[in-house]
Amino acid sequence: MQKPVGIFDSGVGGTSIWKEIRKKMPYEDTIYLADSKNAPYGAKPSEEILQLSIKNVELLLEKNCKIIVVACNTATTNAIEYLRKTYEVPFIGIEPAIKPAALHTQTKKVGVLATKGTLSSSLFHSTSKMYAEGITVMEQEGKGLVELIEQGKQASDEVRKLLIQYLAPMLEVGIDCLVLGCTHYPYLIPMLTEILPKNVHIIDSGEAVARQTHAVLEKLQLLTKSETLGTSKFFSNSNIEVLKNLVGNQTEVAKLDF
Numbered sequence: 001m002q003k004p005v006g007i008f009d010s011g012v013g014g015t016s017i018w019k020e021i022r023k024k025m026p027y028e029d030t031i032y033l034a035d036s037k038n039a040p041y042g043a044k045p046s047e048e049i050l051q052l053s054i055k056n057v058e059l060l061l062e063k064n065c066k067i068i069v070v071a072c073n074t075a076t077t078n079a080i081e082y083l084r085k086t087y088e089v090p091f092i093g094i095e096p097a098i099k100p101a102a103l104h105t106q107t108k109k110v111g112v113l114a115t116k117g118t119l120s121s122s123l124f125h126s127t128s129k130m131y132a133e134g135i136t137v138m139e140q141e142g143k144g145l146v147e148l149i150e151q152g153k154q155a156s157d158e159v160r161k162l163l164i165q166y167l168a169p170m171l172e173v174g175i176d177c178l179v180l181g182c183t184h185y186p187y188l189i190p191m192l193t194e195i196l197p198k199n200v201h202i203i204d205s206g207e208a209v210a211r212q213t214h215a216v217l218e219k220l221q222l223l224t225k226s227e228t229l230g231t232s233k234f235f236s237n238s239n240i241e242v243l244k245n246l247v248g249n250q251t252e253v254a255k256l257d258f
Contacts, residue, residue, distance in 0.1 A: 042115020
């Protein structure tokens with residue numbers, strides 16, 4: 001039996017990453033953990049984020065995963081260094097796509113919408129410093145957005161009001177790239193497209209993460225040899241209905257106490 005690709009997030013947001021992995025590697029089996037009971041991670045202290053990440057990793061290792069994708073920006077920035085040192089399995093992390101934004105911007109002004117936990121992390125600051133020299137990076141905490149997406153309200157008026165409020169200062173200074181620094185936020189792209197001027201390019205990390213996962217599996221000779229479509233299993237420790245709506249009813253979604 002082939003070993004699955006493990007994916008975890010503070011909730012349902014990392015399913016945006018799962019979709020890209022599935023597209024890139026349709027024959028791989030995947031297991032997804034949604035720690036929705038503890039969402040969002042973004043406002044929690046660093047030590048708590050680390051402990052939650054350890055709990056998720058150990059559960060995925062029990063399920064025999066061959067690689068683990070930390071499909072959460074906050075967990076990546078606060079825990080991935082420790083996870084890589086502690087466990088033998090390879091880890092793929094997620095960080096805001098500052099580099100492609102810096103390469104793409106014409107106005108030299110870039111907006112980053114992320115959680116507090118990501119924006120205040122040392123990894124985020126070192127990435128910004130490395131790639132965004134000579135570029136104005138406008139940081140904005142997306143307070144309340146993850147909670148609304150976790151409730152399945154990504155198309156609501158509440159979300160629209162928050163986005164208009166958060167984007168206004170960025171648009172005032174003339175950003176032409178908006179980096180989505182949370183895996184929940186790609187579910188806001190339809191609304192962001194309506195709100196933002198046509199010249200603002202929306203950048204998220206999903207496709208790049210899928211490419212990197214494939215590259216690491218290939219390098220370590222861990223890619224499946226199967227030519228049968230892989231299975232996907234989803235587990236949540238909270239309401240599974242939102243998760244079901246995002247991944248489609250053809251997949252296995254179960255409630256698990258973890």
